Amino acid sequence: MxxxxxxxxxxxxxxxxxxxxxxxxxxxxxxxxxxxxxxxxxxxxxxxxxxxxxxxxxxxxxxxxxxxxxxxxxxxxxxxxxxxxxxxxxxxxxxxxxxxxxxxxxxxxxxxxxxxxxxxxxxxxxxxxxxxxxxxxxxxxxxxxxxxxxxxxxxxxxxxxxxxxxxxxxxxxxxxxxxxxxxxxxxxxxxxxxxxxxxxxxxxxxxxxxxxxxxxxxLPPQQTGWLAGLRDAHLSKALALIHDRPANNWTVEALAKEAALSRTVLAERFTKIVGMPPMHYLARWRMQIASELLSTGTGNLANIAAEIGYESEAAFSRAFKKMIGVPPSAWRLGVRATSGSGNDAASDTGEEKR
Known part of the structure; x- marks a missing residue:
């Protein structure tokens, strides 16, 4: 396409x-x-x-x-x-x-x-x-x-x-x-x-x-969701950073600093408006990028893993299968999970410490 x-x-x-x-x-x-x-x-x-x-x-x-x-x-x-x-x-x-x-x-x-x-x-x-x-x-x-x-x-x-x-x-x-x-x-x-x-x-x-x-x-002021997050000056900054630099070793603290908010305020506001914690969002966005690279490119898994912030091919493969429901090699061949997405892979990207 x-x-x-x-x-x-x-x-x-x-x-x-x-x-x-x-x-x-x-x-x-x-x-x-x-x-x-x-x-x-x-x-x-x-x-x-x-x-x-x-x-x-x-x-x-x-x-x-x-x-x-x-x-x-x-x-x-x-x-x-x-x-x-x-x-x-x-x-x-x-x-x-x-x-x-x-x-x-x-x-x-x-x-x-x-x-x-x-x-x-x-x-x-x-x-x-x-x-x-x-x-x-x-x-x-x-x-x-x-x-x-x-x-x-x-x-x-x-x-x-x-x-x-x-x-x-x-x-x-x-x-x-x-x-x-x-x-x-x-x-x-x-x-x-x-x-x-x-x-x-x-x-x-x-x-x-x-x-x-x-x-x-x-959108009304009380609206929540991803688009409402774009309208929030602080959250739009955090979202832009995640999208722009997905391979970065992001933490809630690092995102909060860039977005000019405290760690607690960013975590609470992001979760309330966007609908999930920042690190969960990062994990899912990384897998979206990986799925596109798998579908359209010929790069090996190690390169794809590095491009989205994983230190090893094995760690990336585990996280991909956990979240998507099929291993990266299967996704590349056009196989899709039959029962929806797998479990959250946020733990593989740096789980939030509260």
């Missing part, structure tokens, strides 16, 4: 964005199929299941994110069984887990699951991809839609922190990045210039980051 653009996001709505940039590179966020929809009332379409999409567009990925940007008109989006979300031109909805969902001209319209032909047309990139246009009614909505993919296993704290659906944008006219994305996307779709497919997929990755920024900025 190709990696996302090498872009550093230094400012996340006034917060340090290094941990987010590092995570998006490590979990290999990448744009995928991008297409245009023109809807004529009444219309409704159900999204394909992720299991049917990934093998066609990004067979190496294990998590799918779908999005729909309204470029003209209005419509509704809803996860099956949930309340409909109204959308107008200039707004986007991102389904972070690609749950089965319906896009429609009215909130109560139902849609049949898509056929293989529909999916083949969509993924073939024959644009625009029209829906229910045979009725001859005037166009009620135009959408640019697409998918992003990334690694979810063994540890992607961003995905764990996101709600199933995020709505962003400004129906009255957006002068920010999202508004620019819509203009550029419409232009690329219409003009079909050389390289448009690459431009559109990279634009979708940048659009997703902007949606994340907006979501973080909208």
């Amino acid at each position: 190709t990696c996302g653009p090498e872009v550093e996001w230094r400012d996340l709505g006034g917060m340090a964005g290094d941990a987010l940039s590092n995570l998006l590179r490590t979990v290999r966020l990448t744009g995928a199929t991008f297409f245009e929809i023109e809807g004529h009332d009444p219309w409704a379409v159900c999204s394909p299941a992720p299991s049917s999409i990934l093998p066609k567009i990004l067979p190496g990925a294990d998590h799918l994110i779908s999005y729909h940007v309204v470029t003209a008109g209005r419509c509704f989006a809803r996860i099956v069984g949930a309340e409909a979300i109204p959308l107008e031109a200039g707004e986007v909805v991102v389904f972070t887990k690609s749950d089965p969902h319906i896009m429609s001209s009215h909130p109560d319209l139902r849609a049949d699951p898509p056929t293989a032909d529909v999916l083949d047309i969509a993924t073939a990139g024959r644009m625009p991809f029209y829906i229910n246009c045979a009725g001859g009614s005037s166009t009620s909505v135009r959408l640019v839609c697409g998918y992003l993919a990334c690694d979810a296993l063994p540890f992607n704290p961003l995905l764990e922190a996101l709600p199933p659906a995020i709505k962003a944008g400004d129906a009255k006219g957006d002068g920010g990045w999202l508004g620019q994305f819509i203009k550029l996307a419409v232009s690329e779709v219409a003009e079909k210039r050389a390289g448009s497919e690459t431009v559109l997929t990279k634009l979708s990755e940048l659009m997703f980051v902007d949606v994340l920024r907006r979501y973080v900025a909208s």
Whole structure:
């Protein structure tokens, strides 16, 4: 799978964005199929299941994110069984887990699951991809839609922190990045210039980051989770250090000093907001890096162990199997644990001393 653009996001709505940039590179966020929809009332379409999409567009990925940007008109989006979300031109909805969902001209319209032909047309990139246009009614909505993919296993704290659906944008006219994305996307779709497919997929990755920024900025003060940690000046520093220098011999004391907090305050605040102690987070992040190196590279285990802070291949292998549930050699061959992650490996990275 190709990696996302090498872009550093230094400012996340006034917060340090290094941990987010590092995570998006490590979990290999990448744009995928991008297409245009023109809807004529009444219309409704159900999204394909992720299991049917990934093998066609990004067979190496294990998590799918779908999005729909309204470029003209209005419509509704809803996860099956949930309340409909109204959308107008200039707004986007991102389904972070690609749950089965319906896009429609009215909130109560139902849609049949898509056929293989529909999916083949969509993924073939024959644009625009029209829906229910045979009725001859005037166009009620135009959408640019697409998918992003990334690694979810063994540890992607961003995905764990996101709600199933995020709505962003400004129906009255957006002068920010999202508004620019819509203009550029419409232009690329219409003009079909050389390289448009690459431009559109990279634009979708940048659009997703902007949606994340907006979501973080909208979080209430009492919110907890990984993204809330990015908004905390002290915790964002600690997270950035862990992501930037995972092989460092970190202790809670060392992180606290760098984050300008006492050891006790950092440990308590990190655990309360991020959801786990700092050393547990470090252990899990090290294994995420290791899993990516095992999946995409040919380096030997000793080199990978050294790269994430283990003094020996044996210690790394024990920690990896304990946390992930399979040994590194099995992960490299594509074997995944059948019963979820293994036990916490924090004891192998320097257990917190309280």
